[in-house]
Amino acid sequence: MLALQDYASDSSGSEEESKETIEELTAHLKPVQSGKSLVSTQKLNAAPLVITKEDVGVQRHLDITTKEVKYNPKFEEMFAPQVGPSNPFKTQQMLAKKNMISGYAENAHFNQFQFENQRRTFTSYGYAVDPSVDVQVSSEPPIVGDRVAADDSKGLTVFEAMPKRPEDKRKRLRNSDAGDVEGYLGPWGKFVDEKTVMKPSEDEQKELDEILAKRSKTNKQTEEKTAEEKTTLHIKDAYDYQGRSYLHIPQDVGVNLKSEEPPEKCFLPKKHIHTWTGHTKGLSAIRWFPVSAHLLLSCSMDCKIKIWEVYNERRCIRTYTGHKQAVRDITFNNEGTEFLSCGYDRYCKLWDTETGECKSRFSSRKVPYCVKFHPEPDKQHLFVAGTSDKKIVCWDIRSGEIVQEYDRHLGAVNTITFVDQNRRFVSSSDDKSLRVWEWDIPVDFKYIADPSMHSMPAVTLSPNGKWLACQSMDNKVSIFNVLNRFKYMRKKTFTGHMVAGYACNVDFSPDMSYIISGDADGKLYVWDWKTTKLYSKFKAHDDVCISVLWHPHETSKVATAGWDGIIKYWD
Template sequence: MDSADIDGYTGPWIQFENESKSAKPSAEEMEEIEAFMAKKKRFGKKTEKEELEERATIHIEDVYDYQGRSFLHSPHDLDVSLKADYTPNKCFLPKRVIHTYTGHSKALTAIRWFPRSAHLFLSCSMDSKIKLWEVYKERRCVITYMGHKQAVRDINFNRKGDRFISCGYDRYMKLWDTETGQCIKRFTNRKVAYCVKFNTDEERSHLFISGMSDKKIICWDTRSGSIVQEYDRHLGAINTVTFVDNNRKFVSTADDKSIRVWEWDIPVDVKYIAEPHMHAIPAVTPAPNGKWLACQSMDNKIQAFACMNRFKLNQKKVFTGHMVAGYACSPDFSPDMSYLISGDADGKVFIWDWKTTKLLNTFQAHDNVCISTLWHPHETSKVLTAGWDNNVKLWD
């Protein structure tokens, strides 16, 4: 360490005695690293082959009738007209269960009528399967669609019913052919979609929108598989998206406890509703006449919003009595607009008078949460309920 010794001076950077410069991990550290890498590989990106495992099982023999029409064709030999413009004059309260559809092994998440005729309905469940059922005659399960790796969150038919879109917690949205069960396309932006809706306009029937967990509403094109528009103004995960005003506008609700109204294809909201007393709205149903929205609020109320020209809350139409806090129980209207129906967290079904908001009837429908209720659009008193006891029930 003598600085006068010019050749032998090492300064402060000299090595320690017996110092080793190799940075190889020890045997213990090596074991840890290998275990971590094996785990990463197991949960890492799936191979292409694993992802392409969509399939469907058809459960009925008579897929085509004597005229070559498939099961998607609505039957004509019933005592009720299934034409699109037919609505019954007077509806009545359902009294008893006439059929129980069993087949799902876990809780149901959504049920949807086949568009226009409603002679079939689609159900999706936490067992990651989607099933199509008959409403009339033998009431069989027609076809089971399997393609999601995790629970299916939402399903929606296009305007004709020959295709439908599904979204699941595996972060995929899939477009299916209803009749053959073939998966036509997959869509993903690596986020979970909480709701999907097709645009039912003739020119825009190839577009659908999805409400995502990353606060965005995304419009997709089913022909190219690409994103067409993003609506990015909410401050929380999107819960529902509902078309109003002949599909010229749509309404979205989110976890930020607000409601936003959008013009189609304009990514800035035209109306924003958020009051200090408002709660999150996890389920919204439009009325058959297109003038009202029934919004299931987390404070155990259903509130009615007028959605014709000025979008505003009707203070007088508030429906209470049921317990839905924490669940997205979707309500529904009777086709003649005289009743409003909803399930609740205890598995009961509640029916209110739409004009007076008076509670008319309650009955126990399921052993667990009754997550969805649907009133048949052409029948006077047929109601479909789906519960977390894995069953769908048809009431009359």
């Protein structure tokens, strides 16, 4: 008020005009005098009326004909769809769950069972009661759909069973007398009107036989004749002045070849001392003569088997020819007087080592991948062969018949190795597993498989019979402990070579200090047995080095065979 009293306009007006304006302004106020100052009071509303969203109408929509908008509409209002009548069933349809096969149906004046009954009757039989007509008014229920079918079935629904007439039931042949052994039928008798396959008449049978005979002639595979077995002696005299053949163990080579004890200390082979040539194609396997190892037997992809001298002149002594296709594996018996060979011509053949005579032939019409004599002296007439049809077949040489089949593998069988004093044998296969078998029991008692395992196409038992060295396809040599339940020795793994795709053989040094292996590049690898450290590697062959053998009586002599058709001797 004091400010208003002091207020004066710049215009040259009289004081009277300014006083009038002050009086007009203060006319509406009720001055209260408290002491010397004037204080104006105004009545406050503690709970004023507030307009809610519903009053304003937030869900308003703009009419498309509107030319002018007198407020700021939101984006949702500007671009909302044109307003129409609300859907009366919208909330119900949104909230309702399926109460019938095709969706949601509202409650009607007749119950759900009757509705479902008529619906199924219509889908099954093609007719149903007309729902638009009141059944109570009309004498007969009106039918919608196939009237002929409705008349035939008298308007029955799917829930009303059709009456079965006794003549509709099929009659069976009966003979429930269990004492009648030949004629007893029980509940399995045929129906009376059941048609059985008729045998052709004599004329029809003749005609059928002629047709089959013509077909068999066109598709007939001629029975393959076995290749004629031959042998060639490459030395002048098969016997010396004392009548001893080349199988006789030499005494004058500076090494006791008859000893059963291995050399005390073995050394690494360093230089190439001899090459045996004669095979025209790659070799498959080489084997020492049993015990003495003064002879070396080799088989090749040129379908030939040769035996070589290891000492003295190191000549090729004899060649055995008798397989039509590549020879896959060879094995001596305990004495060395006979050996077995198996080839891709699906035959296993038994040869006399000294004379070269083929004594027997065995074939199961499958390719044998490996052969092994039973090592026990009293079971030398038995041998096992792992075949391409996932079986291990045991043959008896005396009768020439199969006496046992071990059929549990899921792939072709690659190796067979006798362990545990020849009471058991281990087989490896393309199914990436090892199976351990008791002799003459055709169920494997141990199955060794792991998702990380690869197939192991070459397996060798250590000289002391405790360890199994397996050439794994993932470029490593894996070791299994034979005595400790075939435990996989994870820490004892030999790596560094490349053998994926090849069955490169593995061997131990006689004193168990080294382990050797071939390689796909033709190299020979030598590892330390205890530390698994790679000691030496050198180029041995121009092609795959498929087989390696450490001489059982020599400290550092190793024989290697390659796909270049050469056998090399290292010292």
